[in-house]
Amino acid sequence: MVNPYIPYPVRIDEIKTETEDKSLKTFKFVFLNPEDEEKFAYRAGQFAELSIPGLGEIPIGIASSPVEKGFVKFTIFKTGKVTSYLHSMKEGDIMGIRGPLGNWYPWDLLEGKNVVIIGGGFAFTTLRSSIIYMLDPENRKKFKDIHVIYGARSPGMLLYKEELEQWAARDDLNMHITVDGTDDPEWKHHTGFVPTITEQEAPAGTEDTYAIVCGPPVMIKFTQPVLDKLGYTDDRIIMSLENRMKCGIGMCGRCNIGKEFVCKDGPVFTLRQLNQTPKEY
Amino acid sequence: MKVIKIDKNEWASGLEKLRSAYELIGPVKEKFYHAFQSLESGQQPDMDYINTRVSPKYVIYPQSELILECSLNENDEDYKIYKEPEKEYTPKAILGIRPCDADSFSLVRRNFDTEEYKDPYWLRAYASTTFVGLACDQPCPTCFCSSAGSGPYSDNNLDILLADNGDHYLARVLTEKGKKLASAAGWSQEAGDEADQQIEQKKQEAESAIQSSVKTDKLASQSLLDLYDATNAIWEKEAFSCINCGTCTFVCPTCWCFDVQDEVAGKKGYRIRNWDSCMYPLFTMHASGHNPRGTKVDRLRQRFMHKLKYYVDKYENGIQCTGCGRCVQLCPVNIDIRRICNMLNSYDPESCTCEVTAS
Ligand SMILES: Cc1cc2nc3c(=O)[nH]c(=O)nc-3n(C[C@H](O)[C@H](O)[C@H](O)COP(=O)(O)OP(=O)(O)OC[C@H]3O[C@@H](n4cnc5c(N)ncnc54)[C@H](O)[C@@H]3O)c2cc1C
Ligand code: SF4
Ligand code: SF4
Ligand code: FES
Numbered sequence: 130m131v132n133p134y135i136p137y138p139v140r141i142d143e144i145k146t147e148t149e150d151k152s153l154k155t156f157k158f159v160f161l162n163p164e165d166e167e168k169f170a171y172r173a174g175q176f177a178e179l180s181i182p183g184l185g186e187i188p189i190g191i192a193s194s195p196v197e198k199g200f201v202k203f204t205i206f207k208t209g210k211v212t213s214y215l216h217s218m219k220e221g222d223i224m225g226i227r228g229p230l231g232n233w234y235p236w237d238l239l240e241g242k243n244v245v246i247i248g249g250g251f252a253f254t255t256l257r258s259s260i261i262y263m264l265d266p267e268n269r270k271k272f273k274d275i276h277v278i279y280g281a282r283s284p285g286m287l288l289y290k291e292e293l294e295q296w297a298a299r300d301d302l303n304m305h306i307t308v309d310g311t312d313d314p315e316w317k318h319h320t321g322f323v324p325t326i327t328e329q330e331a332p333a334g335t336e337d338t339y340a341i342v343c344g345p346p347v348m349i350k351f352t353q354p355v356l357d358k359l360g361y362t363d364d365r366i367i368m369s370l371e372n373r374m375k376c377g378i379g380m381c382g383r384c385n386i387g388k389e390f391v392c393k394d395g396p397v398f399t400l401r402q403l404n405q406t407p408k409e410y
Numbered sequence: 411m412k413v414i415k416i417d418k419n420e421w422a423s424g425l426e427k428l429r430s431a432y433e434l435i436g437p438v439k440e441k442f443y444h445a446f447q448s449l450e451s452g453q454q455p456d457m458d459y460i461n462t463r464v465s466p467k468y469v470i471y472p473q474s475e476l477i478l479e480c481s482l483n484e485n486d487e488d489y490k491i492y493k494e495p496e497k498e499y500t501p502k503a504i505l506g507i508r509p510c511d512a513d514s515f516s517l518v519r520r521n522f523d524t525e526e527y528k529d530p531y532w533l534r535a536y537a538s539t540t541f542v543g544l545a546c547d548q549p550c551p552t553c554f555c556s557s558a559g560s561g562p563y564s565d566n567n568l569d570i571l572l573a574d575n576g577d578h579y580l581a582r583v584l585t586e587k588g589k590k591l592a593s594a595a596g597w598s599q600e601a602g603d604e605a606d607q608q609i610e611q612k613k614q615e616a617e618s619a620i621q622s623s624v625k626t627d628k629l630a631s632q633s634l635l636d637l638y639d640a641t642n643a644i645w646e647k648e649a650f651s652c653i654n655c656g657t658c659t660f661v662c663p664t665c666w667c668f669d670v671q672d673e674v675a676g677k678k679g680y681r682i683r684n685w686d687s688c689m690y691p692l693f694t695m696h697a698s699g700h701n702p703r704g705t706k707v708d709r710l711r712q713r714f715m716h717k718l719k720y721y722v723d724k725y726e727n728g729i730q731c732t733g734c735g736r737c738v739q740l741c742p743v744n745i746d747i748r749r750i751c752n753m754l755n756s757y758d759p760e761s762c763t764c765e766v767t768a769s
Binding site: 376405 | 477478480482489490491492493494521522524526527528529530533534634635638666667668669670671672673674679680681683686688693694695696697698700702703708712715716719720721723724
């Protein structure tokens with residue numbers, strides 16, 4: 130019997146501070162046993178439980194992409210017991226990863242479609258995974274137009290800045306970066322909240338167009354009416370939830386919304402599915 | 411199905427024979443209440459008990475259970491690598507378990523034994539346990555097992571069902587596990603042709619002694635969101651007096667939620683799971699402080715919606731309750747699942763008329 134509670138041992142290979150306030154760091158892990166990397170085969174949108182022995186376990190979205198080999202990456206916001214400890218860890222330290230867990234963005238369904246990615250704050254992690262996946266030379270041809278709308282409070286709070294600039298320079302991706310505000314005269318992207326930029330830049334919601342929306346509750350709340358107005362039906366709006374979790378495998382009972390478990394039946398749901406469940410997220 | 415007769419003095423001597431092969435667990439009176447406990451040599455289970463306060467779920471699923479351990483000594487090769495602790499799953503026999511409590515394990519199994527994931531701790535403990543049930547001839551006023559999918563003589567999830575027949579038990583041996591236990595105890599006397607009929611008659615008497623019931627026939631066809639949204643009609647009133655003490659969830663044989671915590675002792679790290687309760691605010695509190703079930707109305711609704719609607723819809727196998735009556739008896743403010751079940755069953759959002767009787 131496979132024990133679903135045992136994490137794979139990993140070593141921290143690299144730690145990168147992402148934001149000017151140092152509240153977000155990206156951790157790159159390598160598996161101590163190479164065969165575990167194969168067992169950890171994942172798809173963009175899934176998450177894992179990061180395990181610090183003697184301290185605890187936390188669910189974190191996978192920020193690396195299935196097309197990136199030899200490591201896995203997670204970007205972590207410092208907030209409580211486990212995340213603060215993680216922020217104090219060093220390259221070379223040993224910890225554990227359990228997963229991959231949950232479902233993923235519906236890649237089969239998205240083939241042949243226009244995809245609009247809308248992200249805000251640090252929920253951008255699994256969206257990075259998705260963008261890298263779609264831009265892979267093998268995969269890019271599977272999708273029609275790709276738009277990315279990504280916002281943060283200020284330029285210094287954007288994640289993955291170098292990659293953002295590389296994506297902005299490409300002609301097979303429409304990149305719309307925005308910040309709530311900035312006093313940087315050199316700033317060459319948008320200023321304004323994500324819902325506003327969505328209204329200006331997102332393509333109309335046709336039968337062939339899907340939106341993936343990930344961000345803080347306020348962003349989602351104000352983006353939804355914009356998407357409605359643009360003609361996106363609720364089955365073409367895809368979202369990812371973050372309920373408090375422990376087991377990650379549908380057993381400990383805490384992450385449910387109605388009869389669905391966010392950890393196992395989600396975290397990815399269409400808005401249509403969410404409209405049929407209690408709003409406990 | 412074979413019925414055997416076990417004289418009560420053979421019962422006692424049979425249990426002594428079982429000790430070499432099984433850890434025996436049975437009801438024992440502790441001060442004022444009965445509890446399931448490991449029986450020491452020579453100690454007999456008290457088979458005249460009515461029911462225990464806490465259910466025997468802990469035998470398979472301990473309130474606190476070590477699931478992983480690791481070395482925190484930097485010189486060890488497996489420093490900080492969590493492993494399964496070595497545990498022995500020696501055969502156990504739960505003696506005198508009530509049919510409702512035995513049945514609870516088949517309900518809970520749907521959570522721990524799924525297509526995608528199996529909980530190895532629960533499943534191994536379950537597989538090593540033999541369930542020797544004791545039919546219920548004196549149901550309590552709070553029992554409603556017969557309408558909750560179980561019954562005083564239900565043999566769901568039992569290996570042996572005992573019916574008390576004065577100076578002897580009539581025992582239905584139901585499974586291979588049951589046969590093995592009966593033969594290890596030396597219980598083999600055939601009970602004779604009339605035994606089946608005797609059991610049947612006792613069963614009917616017991617069933618007619620059950621005074622309370624729930625109606626569940628319409629739960630599956632009710633709209634989940636309508637029931638969820640019955641805030642004014644049901645949830646606010648029911649939650650008004652709830653103090654979120656969690657008693658109902660801890661005593662319940664079919665509540666399975668747990669928390670996972672890490673502990674350090676000396677140079678070792680331990681990952682432990684503990685029973686948890688949906689009645690507590692921390693159960694769902696996000697790190698940001700946001701709580702999707704932030705009020706007690708939300709939490710009370712979660713407990714009853716889970717048992718009476720989400721579970722019903724998810725597994726299509728009835729309610730997540732065996733009618734043992736513990737939560738009804740022990741809730742300090744008399745919140746009664748029978749009343750809530752009947753309200754949900756008859757709820758009509760149009761007219762908002764629902765039965766409020768606990769019949
Ligand atoms: C699917 C999913 C994906 C996620 N992806 C990411 C991601 O990519 N990046 C990211 O940064 N975050 C992500 N999160 C959020 C992340 O899981 C939380 O920020 C993290 O669990 C916080 O852990 P912590 O130990 O630091 O906080 P904790 O210290 O556990 O704090 C959590 C809250 O729980 C309470 N609490 C916990 N334990 C106790 C206790 N013993 N006593 C009292 N109160 C207690 C406190 O109220 C506290 O505010 C994701 C979450 C989910 C569900
Ligand atoms: S919900 Fe109440 S009556 Fe039903 S099994 Fe649990 S404790 Fe017993
Ligand atoms: S036992 Fe009663 S008061 Fe306590 S949490 Fe349960 S319903 Fe509320
Ligand atoms: S995290 Fe345990 S059930 Fe979802």
